[in-house]
Amino acid sequence: MISETTISTQQKKMIDWAKLRADFPILDQQVHGHPLVYLDNAASSQKPRAVIDCLSNYYEKDNANVHRGIHELSNRATAAFEASRQRVATFINAKTQDEIIFTRGTTEGINLIAASWGSKNIKAGDKILLTEMEHHSNIVPWQLLAEKTGAKLVYIPVTGDEGLLDLSKLDQLLTPEVKLFAFTHISNTLGTLNPVAELCERARKLGVTTLVDAAQSAGHLPLDVQSLGCDFLVFSGHKICGPTGIGVLWGRQEILDNMPPYHGGGEMIVTVDFFKSTFKKAPHRFEAGTPDISGVIALHAALDYLDAVGRENIFKHDQELATYCYDQLAQLKNVRLFGPKTGRAGLVSFLLEDVHAHDVVTVADQRGVALRGGHHCNQPLMKKLGIASTARASFYFYNTRAEVDRFIEVTREIQKFFGA
Numbered sequence: 001m002i003s004e005t006t007i008s009t010q011q012k013k014m015i016d017w018a019k020l021r022a023d024f025p026i027l028d029q030q031v032h033g034h035p036l037v038y039l040d041n042a043a044s045s046q047k048p049r050a051v052i053d054c055l056s057n058y059y060e061k062d063n064a065n066v067h068r069g070i071h072e073l074s075n076r077a078t079a080a081f082e083a084s085r086q087r088v089a090t091f092i093n094a095k096t097q098d099e100i101i102f103t104r105g106t107t108e109g110i111n112l113i114a115a116s117w118g119s120k121n122i123k124a125g126d127k128i129l130l131t132e133m134e135h136h137s138n139i140v141p142w143q144l145l146a147e148k149t150g151a152k153l154v155y156i157p158v159t160g161d162e163g164l165l166d167l168s169k170l171d172q173l174l175t176p177e178v179k180l181f182a183f184t185h186i187s188n189t190l191g192t193l194n195p196v197a198e199l200c201e202r203a204r205k206l207g208v209t210t211l212v213d214a215a216q217s218a219g220h221l222p223l224d225v226q227s228l229g230c231d232f233l234v235f236s237g238h239k240i241c242g243p244t245g246i247g248v249l250w251g252r253q254e255i256l257d258n259m260p261p262y263h264g265g266g267e268m269i270v271t272v273d274f275f276k277s278t279f280k281k282a283p284h285r286f287e288a289g290t291p292d293i294s295g296v297i298a299l300h301a302a303l304d305y306l307d308a309v310g311r312e313n314i315f316k317h318d319q320e321l322a323t324y325c326y327d328q329l330a331q332l333k334n335v336r337l338f339g340p341k342t343g344r345a346g347l348v349s350f351l352l353e354d355v356h357a358h359d360v361v362t363v364a365d366q367r368g369v370a371l372r373g374g375h376h377c378n379q380p381l382m383k384k385l386g387i388a389s390t391a392r393a394s395f396y397f398y399n400t401r402a403e404v405d406r407f408i409e410v411t412r413e414i415q416k417f418f419g420a
């Protein structure tokens with residue numbers, strides 16, 4: 001048997017990153033008269049030709065509604081749709097494909113859990129434990145649920161600009177009143193990589209259910225839901241080379257089987273009577289109506305693509321670029337950097353003294369460099385750090401060291417331009 005590490009070491013030697021980059025047609029263009037340097041991957045990744053072709057192939061050859069047809073096209077669409085579910089299961093090492101629910105994205109996955117699992121399992125006086133680095137989509141659904149149920153939200157603090165979870169507070173915060181502990185794997189603002197397996201283990205000892213927001217990690221490092229030991233995990237297709245409008249919710253089968261439906265409608269029922277209906281088991285119970293069929297099928301192509309590159313290789317590549325970028329920025333004057341100094345994931349948040357993040361991004365765009373500036377859907381974190389926004393450069397495997405150099409050169413120009 002060839003071990004996984006042997007394969008990835010062999011792959012690493014053979015990876016031709018420039019060739020991979022050429023699979024992304026969108027990257028080969030000029031923006032405002034400069035070559036595009038796309039560093040906004042934490043907001044959405046670009047798509048390889050294989051995914052774009054998969055979408056058009058589906059519409060050109062197989063398009064039909066799934067699950068209910070008895071004709072050839074419907075059978076083809078259904079087979080491809082369900083093959084993707086199986087592929088997602090292997091991608092995250094789920095026990096069975098019945099644990100895979102297709103959603104519109106991370107946001108919908110969390111809302112589904114809050115509405116379905118939450119309404120059944122969260123009562124007045126219960127606590128929901130989150131962290132101060134959560135994306136709005138892992139805060140607001142819990143606020144809505146807390147308002148409805150009388151539950152209370154509690155937060156693990158972030159240490160400050162270095163952006164680590166203050167785990168010295170965990171014993172105090174992770175108590176038996178906590179019914180759910182929901183946290184991000186990688187912070188989309190700080191680049192922090194949280195110790196998921198350790199956090200889940202501590203929660204499990206107290207019988208606390210765990211939810212991992214894998215929006216920033218799913219396409220960037222190997223994920224194994226069984227060894228992470230979580231109960232739910234959610235991610236979006238569009239951040240990992242897949243189409244927009246498609247996402248995944250994974251849940252342990254025994255938990256999913258005890259959850260009430262989320263949306264009601266076609267496809268999720270066994271029988272419908274005028275006054276009462278019976279429902280299918282997971283995953284179909286949670287997939288009412290016609291799903292994003294092309295999105296599901298193209299997600300399969302995206303996962304195949306990522307695994308051909310190797311997620312360990314992707315992580316190393318992204319981390320090297322981000323660390324290089326961080327070190328280069330740290331050498332400039334009047335730069336405030338956010339997130340851990342070492343061990344960070346593939347993104348860097350920063351502020352230039354006396355220059356608004358919005359202005360950094362606007363001027364960078366004029367030079368062809370796509371960054372993101374703002375609160376990154378982390379308003380409470382911004383408030384905690386005493387800032388309104390940051391500028392962020394986020395990387396993927398098609399980015400190059402030369403692009404980081406270009407970004408640093410542009411940052412220098414911005415500082416000069418604003419006299420900062």
Ligand SMILES: *Cc1c(COP(=O)(O)O)cnc(C)c1O
Nearest residue numbers: 105106107135137188215216236
């Ligand atoms: C992008 C993101 C989300 C939301 O994902 P959508 O695709 O917009 O639903 C949630 N959490 C994190 C950490 C993210 O980066």
